[in-house]
Amino acid sequence: MSFSPLIQQLIDALRILPGVGRKSAQRMALHLLERDRSGGLRLAQALSTAMEGVGYCRQCRTLSENELCQQCADPARDAGLLCIVQSPMDVFAVEQTGYRGRYFVLKGQLSPLDGLGPEAIGIPELLERIDNGAFGEVILATNPTVEGEATAYYIAQLLAPKGLVISRIAHGVPLGGELDLVDGGTLAHALAGRQPVRF
Amino acid sequence: MSFSPLIQQLIDALRILPGVGRKSAQRMALHLLERDRSGGLRLAQALSTAMEGVGYCRQCRTLSENELCQQCADPARDAGLLCIVQSPMDVFAVEQTGYRGRYFVLKGQLSPLDGLGPEAIGIPELLERIDNGAFGEVILATNPTVEGEATAYYIAQLLAPKGLVISRIAHGVPLGGELDLVDGGTLAHALAGRQPVRF
Numbered sequence: 001m002s003f004s005p006l007i008q009q010l011i012d013a014l015r016i017l018p019g020v021g022r023k024s025a026q027r028m029a030l031h032l033l034e035r036d037r038s039g040g041l042r043l044a045q046a047l048s049t050a051m052e053g054v055g056y057c058r059q060c061r062t063l064s065e066n067e068l069c070q071q072c073a074d075p076a077r078d079a080g081l082l083c084i085v086q087s088p089m090d091v092f093a094v095e096q097t098g099y100r101g102r103y104f105v106l107k108g109q110l111s112p113l114d115g116l117g118p119e120a121i122g123i124p125e126l127l128e129r130i131d132n133g134a135f136g137e138v139i140l141a142t143n144p145t146v147e148g149e150a151t152a153y154y155i156a157q158l159l160a161p162k163g164l165v166i167s168r169i170a171h172g173v174p175l176g177g178e179l180d181l182v183d184g185g186t187l188a189h190a191l192a193g194r195q196p197v198r199f
Numbered sequence: 200m201s202f203s204p205l206i207q208q209l210i211d212a213l214r215i216l217p218g219v220g221r222k223s224a225q226r227m228a229l230h231l232l233e234r235d236r237s238g239g240l241r242l243a244q245a246l247s248t249a250m251e252g253v254g255y256c257r258q259c260r261t262l263s264e265n266e267l268c269q270q271c272a273d274p275a276r277d278a279g280l281l282c283i284v285q286s287p288m289d290v291f292a293v294e295q296t297g298y299r300g301r302y303f304v305l306k307g308q309l310s311p312l313d314g315l316g317p318e319a320i321g322i323p324e325l326l327e328r329i330d331n332g333a334f335g336e337v338i339l340a341t342n343p344t345v346e347g348e349a350t351a352y353y354i355a356q357l358l359a360p361k362g363l364v365i366s367r368i369a370h371g372v373p374l375g376g377e378l379d380l381v382d383g384g385t386l387a388h389a390l391a392g393r394q395p396v397r398f
Contacts, residue, residue, distance in 0.1 A: 002293065006249045006264045013245035016238040018230045019223060029249070030216045030288050033262050041214040044246035046212035047231070050205045052240040054232055065205045065299045088237050089229050093204065 007033065013099040059129065060103040061122065063088040071095075071103055078102070084126065084155065086143060094141060101139075105128055110154055118154070127158065137165040144171055148164040206232065258301040258328065260321060262287040270294075270302055277301070279335040283325065283354065293340060300338075303328055305336060307345040307352055317353070326357065338366040343370055 048131030111153035142148035172190035256268035280300030326384035371389035
């Protein structure tokens with residue numbers, strides 16, 4: 001036996017969500033059908049509105065339903081500081097820190113094996129953005145992975161002749177952990193990047 | 200900063216799904232927007248079709264978009280055997296075992312503290328179904344919880360005068376586990392319900 005066609009179709013559709021397998025999708029579908037049909041309809045509405053209405057900010061290329069996203073449209077933000085990240089989720093993460101400069105969102109990271117070169121991730125648009133802006137400092141906030149580091153290094157080399165301060169977010173031990181649980185590579189970075197204690 | 204209104208609305212709507220918190224909802228929303236918009240639209244479509252189109256089977260009261268569900272409409276099934284469960288998910292679980300009799304789906308379990316009495320969970324409809332059918336045996340497959348046991352016991356007492364075989368699914372140690380990890384109550388049931396070994 002399987003579920004009736006409409007229910008099975010809903011279960012299959014729910015499985016496109018990241019982290020949702022067969023069992024979770026069944027639980028979600030039956031939960032909505034049994035307990036929260038109006039919530040299910042609201043979700044359907046929110047999904048189709050967002051899928052059709054959300055585009056990309058013309059300036060920083062993060063997800064936004066307006067031509068300029070909230071961050072780019074805000075005149076109170078520091079126009080001399082640009083933070084380069086590799087996904088709209090990262091914009092959200094950096095915002096949580098209290099950063100109030102500008103952003104540029106790459107489409108992922110350089111990955112020649114997957115056929116992702118500079119054009120594919122939006123390097124030409126980044127250079128254009130920097131040439132049209134008046135930035136004093138560019139912060140490279142790509143992921144601390146091999147590809148993320150390579151992307152940061154590639155961008156740093158491209159920007160070197162422009163006379164900007166180019167910085168990379170610090171690598172080191174995360175707060176709140178225990179030192180013996182930190183991997184060797186991270187600890188080596190933390191030692192190499194040690195800072196003088198200020199009194 | 201928050202996400203732009205449409206994205207935030209989608210994140211809030213995704214949180215109605217069971218087991219989905221703030222972080223997962225963000226990840227789901229951005230995944231759909233960045234990587235799978237057509238999947239998102241399919242999901243919206245499947246949700247609204249199912250929420251509006253799926254009702255309850257007239258006979259067994261499981262979820263179904265037709266007046267009779269697949270199980271009730273199948274003439275090859277044993278019409279003398281009725282399995283009583285407490286949710287449509289349980290129908291699916293029992294089907295997986297190879298059971299090929301009939302079903303009746305209660306709307307939950309007796310729970311006086313939550314104001315759920317016999318009428319609320321559909322006992323009158325169950326009695327009507329049994330009176331209209333030609334069942335030789337009724338299997339009580341409510342959950343092995345306090346409320347599920349109470350519901351099974353209540354139904355058994357109601358059906359006692361009808362001259363049917365009334366059975367309860369067996370309680371005991373689940374397959375594949377280790378005995379010392381099984382709780383005491385379950386083990387006590389397993390001992391009390393021991394079966395002679397057949398050669």
